[in-house]
Amino acid sequence: KKVKPVSDCDRVKMVLTVRRVGALLSQDLRIGVIGGAVAGIAMARALKMAGFSNVRVFERRSRPSCRDNGFGVILPPNGLRALQHLGLYDAVVARGNRIDALAQATYDGTVVSKWHIPTVLEDNFTQEEIESQRVPPHSVSILGGHLRDMFFNTLPPDALQWDMAVRSIGRRDPMARGGPIQVQFVSGHEEEFDFLIGADGIRSKVRELLFEARHFRWSGEQTIRGRVDLSDEKVAAAGIELPFPHNEQWEQ
Numbered sequence: 001k002k003v004k005p006v007s008d009c010d011r012v013k014m015v016l017t018v019r020r021v022g023a024l025l026s027q028d029l030r031i032g033v034i035g036g037a038v039a040g041i042a043m044a045r046a047l048k049m050a051g052f053s054n055v056r057v058f059e060r061r062s063r064p065s066c067r068d069n070g071f072g073v074i075l076p077p078n079g080l081r082a083l084q085h086l087g088l089y090d091a092v093v094a095r096g097n098r099i100d101a102l103a104q105a106t107y108d109g110t111v112v113s114k115w116h117i118p119t120v121l122e123d124n125f126t127q128e129e130i131e132s133q134r135v136p137p138h139s140v141s142i143l144g145g146h147l148r149d150m151f152f153n154t155l156p157p158d159a160l161q162w163d164m165a166v167r168s169i170g171r172r173d174p175m176a177r178g179g180p181i182q183v184q185f186v187s188g189h190e191e192e193f194d195f196l197i198g199a200d201g202i203r204s205k206v207r208e209l210l211f212e213a214r215h216f217r218w219s220g221e222q223t224i225r226g227r228v229d230l231s232d233e234k235v236a237a238a239g240i241e242l243p244f245p246h247n248e249q250w251e252q
Contacts, residue, residue: 032183032193033057035200036160038073038144041151043199044159045086057155058185060165060200071225073144074099077121080136089136091150096142163187166205169196 031052033040036059047055075083075092083089103114118137121130130137152160165186171179172192180192198206207214 029054029195030193031055031195032191033197033199034166034206038148038151040199041155043197045151045154057160058164059162063162071144072141073147075140077135080140084134088150092142093140095146096140099139099141169209
């Protein structure tokens with residue numbers, strides 16, 4: 001049977017319904033987010049901004065140190081647009097490095113491909129669309145730890161709990177439809193939620209417990225990443241010339 005397409009009017013009705021329900025329930029809903037990396041804490045901030053006050057995030061690792069900054073993250077224009085909605089765009093742009101073009105090069109600096117981001121946007125969107133959607137005409141590179149810390153600072157201190165690896169997920173009455181979701185952690189601690197969100201990455205424990213097990217298949221490819229200090233002082237001291245513009249960090 002052919003499914004009738006959803007009209008724009010129906011979409012508006014659905015969005016309004018979700019907002020009304022959210023407004024009615026936001027004070028009472030207990031929402032748990034499993035995973036305290038960028039995805040989980042971004043979800044928590046979005047829910048807080050939408051009016052959901054009882055949101056907590058649980059992370060299996062210990063609290064990261066200032067040294068645990070990971071490698072660089074390149075945020076494309078659509079990612080920056082999401083940060084605009086979350087109120088972090090200006091802070092990220094100020095802390096990171098603006099990128100107007102991206103290039104791929106061989107080990108000796110030979111450029112094999114290059115993208116000028118404003119041109120890419122113009123090829124895919126009209127100027128009216130770019131302006132109305134506030135799509136930034138650039139990307140930003142930033143250390144993953146710095147991005148994570150910006151999100152941390154937007155949440156209440158008790159909203160994120162560490163050393164909370166999940167052991168099991170279920171309901172108090174397995175035969176009942178609906179009702180609180182029970183989560184037991186490896187430590188023996190238990191919590192109940194009305195909604196549970198899994199944001200715990202590619203090896204998600206939430207997905208493993210609730211859905212059919214998935215197995216990874218090696219593609220035969222691997223990537224080695226490193227971070228090099230390319231501040232102007234370091235480059236000048238080394239007496240080298242780079243065949244491309246650079247900021248303080250360069251990854252390969």
